[in-house]
Amino acid sequence: MKFISKIVLITAIVLSPAISNGQYCNYFHSKYCQPSENDMFKLNGQSKSALFSKGQTSELNIIVYKGQDYRISLCMDENLGSQIQFKIYETKKVKVEKVFETKTEEDEYKPCGDCNGEGMMDGESCYTCEGEGQTATGETIEVVDKETKIVTEKRKELLYDNSQDGFSTEIEFTVESTRRLTIEVTVPGGGSGGGKSKGKMMKSSDMGCVGLLVEHMTTPISGFKGTGF
Amino acid sequence: MKKQIKLAATLLMATPLVLLTSCGGDEPVEEVVEEVVEEVVEERNEEYYQIPSPDEMFGFIKESGLKFNGELLNDIQASSSYTEPTKQAMNFGIYSADLAYTAAYEEFNETTKYFGTIQKMAEPIGISSAFDKTLIERAQSNLDNADSLVAITNTSYFAVVDYLDQNQQGDKLGIIAASGWLETVYIVANTANYDNDKAAIDRLADQRLTLDNLIDYFAKYEERAEVKEIAGWLNELEAVFAVSENESEESGSGISFKKKDDGKMVLGGSSESKSSSISKDQFEAIKSKVNEIRNKIISTEEA
Numbered sequence: 001m002k003f004i005s006k007i008v009l010i011t012a013i014v015l016s017p018a019i020s021n022g023q024y025c026n027y028f029h030s031k032y033c034q035p036s037e038n039d040m041f042k043l044n045g046q047s048k049s050a051l052f053s054k055g056q057t058s059e060l061n062i063i064v065y066k067g068q069d070y071r072i073s074l075c076m077d078e079n080l081g082s083q084i085q086f087k088i089y090e091t092k093k094v095k096v097e098k099v100f101e102t103k104t105e106e107d108e109y110k111p112c113g114d115c116n117g118e119g120m121m122d123g124e125s126c127y128t129c130e131g132e133g134q135t136a137t138g139e140t141i142e143v144v145d146k147e148t149k150i151v152t153e154k155r156k157e158l159l160y161d162n163s164q165d166g167f168s169t170e171i172e173f174t175v176e177s178t179r180r181l182t183i184e185v186t187v188p189g190g191g192s193g194g195g196k197s198k199g200k201m202m203k204s205s206d207m208g209c210v211g212l213l214v215e216h217m218t219t220p221i222s223g224f225k226g227t228g229f
Numbered sequence: 230m231k232k233q234i235k236l237a238a239t240l241l242m243a244t245p246l247v248l249l250t251s252c253g254g255d256e257p258v259e260e261v262v263e264e265v266v267e268e269v270v271e272e273r274n275e276e277y278y279q280i281p282s283p284d285e286m287f288g289f290i291k292e293s294g295l296k297f298n299g300e301l302l303n304d305i306q307a308s309s310s311y312t313e314p315t316k317q318a319m320n321f322g323i324y325s326a327d328l329a330y331t332a333a334y335e336e337f338n339e340t341t342k343y344f345g346t347i348q349k350m351a352e353p354i355g356i357s358s359a360f361d362k363t364l365i366e367r368a369q370s371n372l373d374n375a376d377s378l379v380a381i382t383n384t385s386y387f388a389v390v391d392y393l394d395q396n397q398q399g400d401k402l403g404i405i406a407a408s409g410w411l412e413t414v415y416i417v418a419n420t421a422n423y424d425n426d427k428a429a430i431d432r433l434a435d436q437r438l439t440l441d442n443l444i445d446y447f448a449k450y451e452e453r454a455e456v457k458e459i460a461g462w463l464n465e466l467e468a469v470f471a472v473s474e475n476e477s478e479e480s481g482s483g484i485s486f487k488k489k490d491d492g493k494m495v496l497g498g499s500s501e502s503k504s505s506s507i508s509k510d511q512f513e514a515i516k517s518k519v520n521e522i523r524n525k526i527i528s529t530e531e532a
Binding site: 026027043044045046048050056057058059060061062063064065066067088090093157159160171172173174175176177178179180216218 | 277445486496
């Protein structure tokens, strides 16, 4: 029994750094995502693999350049199912005008004119202010200051949703102007919490690797302007 | 990350069960290993920010006709002068971009030197494991093959990125990627002629989007002293790029995926005709700021 315990301990020591370092899904996209049959496509360094649990959503922000064709394909461990959703958004930083309100408590003042210009004002009593200036009533009031500032906000606009395309696991496109895209990947399941559940029990069968392979090439020029034959 | 630890815990819990099963007696007994992790799992949605690798830029500028300028490379003699860890990581990024530049332009002698330099620098940075024996042997036997060399320099770059990413050294990865990116922008800005190289200038203007990704990436590590300096420089650079932004504030971009007659999907739309380029003054301002930052990075401690 002691011998077995030693084996268990040694196995644990040997296995733990490798797995806890997250290398479980390392290179998953290069190993398991089917590359394009078109040899012109090259592996793009923005490809990524990660460990997902059922119900989890993650986002990958990439840049796609004008004049390039891109192919984005998805591959996953079988236990995660085949209906993994991926959406593509355009992400932009936009400048917007925002009104900021600051609330402060200030002393309340009354115009001396309230005592018909006679006498002076002290609280409710007027003395010799001759109807000019102000005097504190002893009360406070809430004053709201509004300031308009230009701030930068991140905006996302949905461009593609594979659930509207038969849960296709790949998309190929030409880029006409450089864009910053967010690829949102959601693994279905994981209960009613939809990825936001906390404190639930997790099985390893509820987890698996997802790879996102990005490939690119210079957009081919067709017609007589192109390479020609 | 938490989930990865959960998986490790799961496998470690499963291991003793498997071992104990195998010692159960003469009769082969099949047991189902139930992998339940007795831990509370807090799920968190992750956001990743990717930076195009230097070869993508250099492949493009080569195609667009820009000539190679070896004077822009950081001198490899300086590599041993970088002794402070953050500076080493920054210059590893600079040399990695220089390696990609020489490989893209088939400057084989230079490529050999720069490959050797980053390989040497990888050790003090703690990423020498990313350069395995096979990779080095492949590089040495393909030093006169342009396509293979580009592929190998890419492989080494991706190996470093993966190694740091998988070993939770995201801050170091950010420093290397940002410095590598700055070097590509430095090379393009100092090679392109504003009046004659429109494609390269447009690509330079587009770098504000990559810069956005870098800045968002660093937000995760803003408390780390090592990244503060470079993150600050990127913010300064963003202010220079921001002058060129004329985005509509409230309206959407109007872009979409459209299917062409030949079935090809195109990402374009109403704003595709809008020039993303920059004025000559903006180009000079970007160039000047990038040169200033790059000089800070490559300066040796003695200087």
